[in-house]
Amino acid sequence: MLMKEGRSKALAAVLMIAPFVITYRTVFAYPVYKMFALSFTDAPLIGEGRWVGFDNYAKLLNQKLFFTSVWNTGYFVVLTVVPNTLIGLGLALMVVRLKGWLQSLVLVLFFLPYILPVSVVTQIWEWVLDQQFGIAQYLIEFFTGRRISVFRDPIWAMPMVALVTIWWTNGFNLLLFIAGLRNIPADYYEAATLDGATRWQCFQRITWPLIWPVTALVLTLQLILQLKIFDQVYLMTEGGPFNSTYVLLQLVYREAFRLNHGGLGSAVAVFLFLIIVTVSVLQYQLLRVRGR
Amino acid sequence: MQRKTIGNILLLALTLCVACMWAFPIYWAVVTSIKPEHEVVTKTTFIPDVFNFSAYYFALFETNLAAWYVNSLITSIGVTIIVILISVMCAYALSQIVFPGRRLLYGIILASFMVPSQALVVSQFVLMYRFGLINSWGGIILPQLIIPVVVIVYKQFFDSVPKELREAAKLDGCGDFQILFRLYLPLNWGITTALAIITYIMAWNAFLWPFLVTNSEDMMTVTVGITQVDDAFGVKYARDMAVAILAAMPVALAYLLFQKRVTQALMLSSGIKG
Numbered sequence: 001m002l003m004k005e006g007r008s009k010a011l012a013a014v015l016m017i018a019p020f021v022i023t024y025r026t027v028f029a030y031p032v033y034k035m036f037a038l039s040f041t042d043a044p045l046i047g048e049g050r051w052v053g054f055d056n057y058a059k060l061l062n063q064k065l066f067f068t069s070v071w072n073t074g075y076f077v078v079l080t081v082v083p084n085t086l087i088g089l090g091l092a093l094m095v096v097r098l099k100g101w102l103q104s105l106v107l108v109l110f111f112l113p114y115i116l117p118v119s120v121v122t123q124i125w126e127w128v129l130d131q132q133f134g135i136a137q138y139l140i141e142f143f144t145g146r147r148i149s150v151f152r153d154p155i156w157a158m159p160m161v162a163l164v165t166i167w168w169t170n171g172f173n174l175l176l177f178i179a180g181l182r183n184i185p186a187d188y189y190e191a192a193t194l195d196g197a198t199r200w201q202c203f204q205r206i207t208w209p210l211i212w213p214v215t216a217l218v219l220t221l222q223l224i225l226q227l228k229i230f231d232q233v234y235l236m237t238e239g240g241p242f243n244s245t246y247v248l249l250q251l252v253y254r255e256a257f258r259l260n261h262g263g264l265g266s267a268v269a270v271f272l273f274l275i276i277v278t279v280s281v282l283q284y285q286l287l288r289v290r291g292r
Numbered sequence: 293m294q295r296k297t298i299g300n301i302l303l304l305a306l307t308l309c310v311a312c313m314w315a316f317p318i319y320w321a322v323v324t325s326i327k328p329e330h331e332v333v334t335k336t337t338f339i340p341d342v343f344n345f346s347a348y349y350f351a352l353f354e355t356n357l358a359a360w361y362v363n364s365l366i367t368s369i370g371v372t373i374i375v376i377l378i379s380v381m382c383a384y385a386l387s388q389i390v391f392p393g394r395r396l397l398y399g400i401i402l403a404s405f406m407v408p409s410q411a412l413v414v415s416q417f418v419l420m421y422r423f424g425l426i427n428s429w430g431g432i433i434l435p436q437l438i439i440p441v442v443v444i445v446y447k448q449f450f451d452s453v454p455k456e457l458r459e460a461a462k463l464d465g466c467g468d469f470q471i472l473f474r475l476y477l478p479l480n481w482g483i484t485t486a487l488a489i490i491t492y493i494m495a496w497n498a499f500l501w502p503f504l505v506t507n508s509e510d511m512m513t514v515t516v517g518i519t520q521v522d523d524a525f526g527v528k529y530a531r532d533m534a535v536a537i538l539a540a541m542p543v544a545l546a547y548l549l550f551q552k553r554v555t556q557a558l559m560l561s562s563g564i565k566g
Contacts, residue, residue, distance in 0.1 A: 009391070020443070027416065031415035094307040106311045116544070119539070123321075123533070124320075227408075230500060252414065273408060
C-alpha cells in the first residue's frame with residue numbers, strides 16, 4: 001500500500017515537471033551550452049565549424065567595433081540607469097501625494113508608455129523628433145537655435161535614445177517606488193511635522209533612508225535591463241551615425257546574422273552573458289545581505 | 293497653514309503638468325493619426341477640427357497588418373497558455389510533492405533568473421533551424437516558453453495554501469492533477485490572471501526574437517511588421533501613427549482593463565509583495 005502510494009506520487013511528480021523540464025532543457029539549457037560551444041568554433045550561422053580554441057576571442061580583442069560597442073553600451077548604461085531611477089523616485093513622490101481617481105489617472109499617464117511595444121515607441125518618437133516637422137524641434141530650436149536631426153548626429157543620437165528609453169521604461173520603476181513609499185508608516189511624517197520638520201527634512205531623514213532598499217533594487221534591475229540594449233538602437237539609429245550608437249547585442253546580431261559568423265557572434269554573446277550573470281550574482285548577494 | 297495649502301496646490305499643478313507632458317507623445321500620435329496626411333505637416337493643431345480616418349483605412353486594408361495581427365494573437369496567446377500550464381504544474385510538484393532532485397530543480401530555476409535570453413539568440417536560431425521552425429508560429433513561440441519567475445511566484449503561493457486542504461482531498465481519493473486543477477488553481481485564480489496578462493503583454497511586445505526568426509513578411513508579428521511599413525511606403529506620419537496605435541491597442545486595452553493585475557504581477561516578479 002505504502003509502496004504503491006509512493007510510486008504513484010513519484011509518477012505524478014514526473015508527469016508534472018516533465019513538460020517544463022523538457023522545454024527548459026531544449027530551448028534554454030541547451031542553447032546556453034551551445035552558445036559556449038559555438039564560440040570556440042569558426043561555424044557559420046547554419047552549419048558545422050572547426051574547433052579554433054580562443055581564436056574568436058582573440059579576434060574580438062583586435063576588432064575596433066568590439067571596443068566601440070563595449071564603450072557605447074557603457075555610455076548608454078550611464079545615461080539611463082541612475083537618471084531613470086531618480087526620475088522614477090521623483091514621479092512616485094508626486095503620485096503618492098494624490099488621492100482617489102486623480103491618482104489613478106496620473107498613474108496611468110505615467111505608466112502607459114511602459115506597456116507599449118518597442119517599435120511603437122520608436123515610431124512615435126521618430127515623428128515627435130522629426131527634423132522638419134517634429135513637434136519637439138520647437139524645444140530643440142529654442143535651446144540650441146537650430147533644428148537637429150537627432151538620430152543622425154553622433155553627439156545627440158545616444159542621449160536621445162537614452163531619453164526615449166527612460167520615457168518608455170520608467171513606469172516600472174515608478175510602480176516599485178510607489179509600493180515602497182506606501183510601506184512607510186504615515187505616523188513617521190506626522191510626528192516629524194509636529195516637531196516642525198520641513199518637507200526637505202522629512203525627505204532627507206525619513207523617506208530617503210527608508211526607500212533605499214527599493215532604490216537599490218531598481219538600480220540593479222535597471223543595470224541588468226539596460227546592458228541588454230538593442231531594440232531601440234536598432235530601430236532608431238541602426239547603430240549609426242558613424243557607429244556612435246553601436247552596442248554589444250547589435251554586434252552579436254551583425255556577426256551572426258548579417259555576416260554569417262555564428263562562432264564570432266557567439267563569442268560576443270558569451271561576453272555579454274558573463275557580464276550580466278556577474279552583475280546578477282552581485283545583485284543577488286547585495287539583496288540577500290540586505291534581507292538579513 | 294496658509295503657506296502649506298498654497299504649496300500643496302502648486303505641487304498638484306506641477307504634478308498634473310508633468311503627467312500631461314509625459315503622456316503628450318502618445319496624445320500627439322493619436323491626434324496625428326486622425327488628421328488627413330497633407331495637414332500633418334502643414335498645420336500644427338493640437339485639437340483636431342475634423343476626424344479623418346483615412347490613415348486607419350490605409351493601415352487596415354493596404355498593409356499586412358491583418359496577417360501580423362493573426363500571427364501576434366496566435367503566438368502571444370499560445371505563449372501565455374503554455375507558459376502558465378507548464379509552470380503551474382512544475383510549481384505544484386516543487387511545492388507539494390517530495391521527489392528526489394526537487395531542491396536541485398528549484399535551485400536551477402532560481403539561477404535561470406540571471407540568464408539573459410538575448411544572449412541565447414544565436415544558438416536558439418540554430419536550434420529552430422534544425423527543427424525546421426524558421427518563419428513559423430512554433431519557432432516564434434518555443435524560445436519564449438521559459439519564464440522562471442512564473443514558476444517561482446506560483447510555488448510561493450502554493451506553499452502558503454494550508455496543508456490540510458491537500459490532505460483532505462487526498463483522503464477523498466483525488467490525485468495530484470485533480471488537486472492542482474480543481475483546488476489549487478481556482479484558489480489562486482487572481483495570481484493566475486495577473487501572470488497570464490503580463491505574459492501576454494510581454495509576448496505581444498517581444499521584438500528581438502520574432503524579428504530574428506521571421507523573414508517573410510507574412511509570418512511577422514505586429515511588433516516586427518510595423519517597422520516594415522515605412523520602408524515600403526516612404527514616410528507618411530499619419531499612416532505610421534495609425535499603424536502604431538493599432539499595433540499597441542491589444543496591450544493598451546489589456547492594461548487599462550486589468551490595471552491592478554498588471555501592477556500585482558510586476559511587483560511579484562520583482563520580489564515585492566503587491
